[in-house]
Amino acid sequence: MHYPANVIPIRVNCSGRVDAGMVLKALEKGADGVLIGGCHPGDCHYVNGNYKTRRRVTLLRRALCEVGVDPRRVRLEWISASEGARFAHTIEAFTDEIRTLGRSPVAALTGGGDE
Amino acid sequence: MSRPKIGVYWAASCGGCDCSLLEVNEQILDVAAAADIVLWPCAIDTKYDDLRAMRDGEMDLVLFNGAIRTSENREMAQLLRRKTRLLAAYGSCAHTGGVIGLANLSDREELFGTVYGEPDRWPSTETEDEGRSLELPRFLERLTPLSETVKVDYIVPGCPPPREIVSRLFSALLYGELPPPGAVFASDKNLCEECPREREHTRITRIVRVHEAEPDPERCLLDQGYVCMGPATRGGCGAVCPAANMPCTGCAGPTSAIEDQGAAMLNTLASLVGTGEEGEDQLAAEDEILAQVADLMGTFYRFSSACSVLGRNHHERR
Numbered sequence: 001m002h003y004p005a006n007v008i009p010i011r012v013n014c015s016g017r018v019d020a021g022m023v024l025k026a027l028e029k030g031a032d033g034v035l036i037g038g039c040h041p042g043d044c045h046y047v048n049g050n051y052k053t054r055r056r057v058t059l060l061r062r063a064l065c066e067v068g069v070d071p072r073r074v075r076l077e078w079i080s081a082s083e084g085a086r087f088a089h090t091i092e093a094f095t096d097e098i099r100t101l102g103r104s105p106v107a108a109l110t111g112g113g114d115e
Numbered sequence: 116m117s118r119p120k121i122g123v124y125w126a127a128s129c130g131g132c133d134c135s136l137l138e139v140n141e142q143i144l145d146v147a148a149a150a151d152i153v154l155w156p157c158a159i160d161t162k163y164d165d166l167r168a169m170r171d172g173e174m175d176l177v178l179f180n181g182a183i184r185t186s187e188n189r190e191m192a193q194l195l196r197r198k199t200r201l202l203a204a205y206g207s208c209a210h211t212g213g214v215i216g217l218a219n220l221s222d223r224e225e226l227f228g229t230v231y232g233e234p235d236r237w238p239s240t241e242t243e244d245e246g247r248s249l250e251l252p253r254f255l256e257r258l259t260p261l262s263e264t265v266k267v268d269y270i271v272p273g274c275p276p277p278r279e280i281v282s283r284l285f286s287a288l289l290y291g292e293l294p295p296p297g298a299v300f301a302s303d304k305n306l307c308e309e310c311p312r313e314r315e316h317t318r319i320t321r322i323v324r325v326h327e328a329e330p331d332p333e334r335c336l337l338d339q340g341y342v343c344m345g346p347a348t349r350g351g352c353g354a355v356c357p358a359a360n361m362p363c364t365g366c367a368g369p370t371s372a373i374e375d376q377g378a379a380m381l382n383t384l385a386s387l388v389g390t391g392e393e394g395e396d397q398l399a400a401e402d403e404i405l406a407q408v409a410d411l412m413g414t415f416y417r418f419s420s421a422c423s424v425l426g427r428n429h430h431e432r433r
Contacts, residue, residue: 019378019379019382020375020378020379020381021373021374021375021378021379021382024375024378024423024424024425025374027424041394041395041398042394042395047393048393051393051397051398051401052385052386054398054401055385055386055401056381056385056386058385058402058405059381059384059385059405059411060378060381062411063377063411063412063415063425064425066220066410066411066425067220067412067425067426067427067428067429068429068430068431068432069429069431069432070431070432101431104431105429105430105431106424106429
């Protein structure tokens with residue numbers, strides 16, 4: 001299984017563990033996009049973690065729009081632990097899309113209130 | 116500490132913080148009797164040159180309210196940092212940027228265009244008159260909380276800080292019991308801990324805004340669908356807003372366990388929203404509820420946008 005090498009995987013127990021602050025931190029640290037892989041609807045080991053994260057991502061993408069960030073930089077996909085090929089394919093497609101968007105404007109803009 | 120020397124300064128602020136100092140009523144007389152108030156622009160006449168002439172560390176405590184919006188705010192923050200032993204970020208604007216931090220969602224040019232109109236009507240910061248030049252402070256590109264400019268010793272949160280908190284600060288000063296640097300004059304538990312309302316942990320099936328309906332005065336505001344910032348906000352005010360039938364708007368900032376107040380509230384709200392049933396067939400209905408949340412930045416980040424990566428316009432997409 002091959003997927004683009006510019007991806008930094010962060011393992012969590014459940015997509016429901018991913019909160020909006022973690023996504024923002026990734027963008028702040030220089031990620032051009034954040035892909036969250038969750039289990040398919042109905043398959044959550046913790047009952048409803050994937051639904052929670054879906055609602056969070058929905059709101060977070062709207063907040064990104066409000067501050068002029070392209071919401072395509074944050075994506076949620078249903079990929080179960082056994083779907084290696086789908087995982088690789090999704091990352092490839094996401095990387096391609098982010099490449100067309102270019103560098104994220106979020107990371108470049110940290111620091112004080114310069115004149 | 117013998118007779119303490121204290122100062123109050125206002126940067127980019129509305130004046131409410133200065134008024135809040137008087138909410139302690141007669142205790143302000145005890146302060147005036149036991150301490151030398153050497154700086155308080157809205158109450159006494161101190162010149163900037165008087166401050167510059169002070170020894171470094173000559174003042175014991177400065178309560179700094181307001182955010183850093185202009186070059187003057189920044190210069191004064193740096194000057195006061197040198198002249199005082201302890202510096203307190205007093206009020207939301209100094210602490211987290213405050214409501215006015217939302218101005219960062221627009222550029223300086225957009226702000227000036229809204230306020231002054233066409234560029235030829237914008238104020239000039241330099242004026243020549245009879246051969247002499249006069250320079251006004253510059254409007255910085257971005258508003259920042261005090262701690263981004265200088266080291267802050269105390270945080271006195273709130274918009275404005277409530278009476279109990281101000282009174283506790285003054286008592287500590289008067290009895291020589293000021294805490295070590297790093298102290299926050301509030302609780303480090305969230306507001307819900309001190310809220311008198313009954314929590315039922317129901318799912319939020321619709322979002323209600325304050326002008327749309329009057330809340331039940333006994334039940335948790337979140338349970339009723341009001342976006343109450345309590346779960347993401349530091350307690351210490353006694354939950355005065357929920358007690359007055361208004362949702363918390365988050366003025367005290369987050370607890371120390373939370374890095375980004377708005378993100379924390381977004382998570383909480385998203386977790387609570389639901390139709391009562393869960394499953395793929397409910398997703399569209401959940402989206403409908405989420406769509407009822409208006410003005411995400413103004414709701415989740417009303418006081419803390421200047422502390423978040425989301426707190427500015429990134430100009431990728433409008």
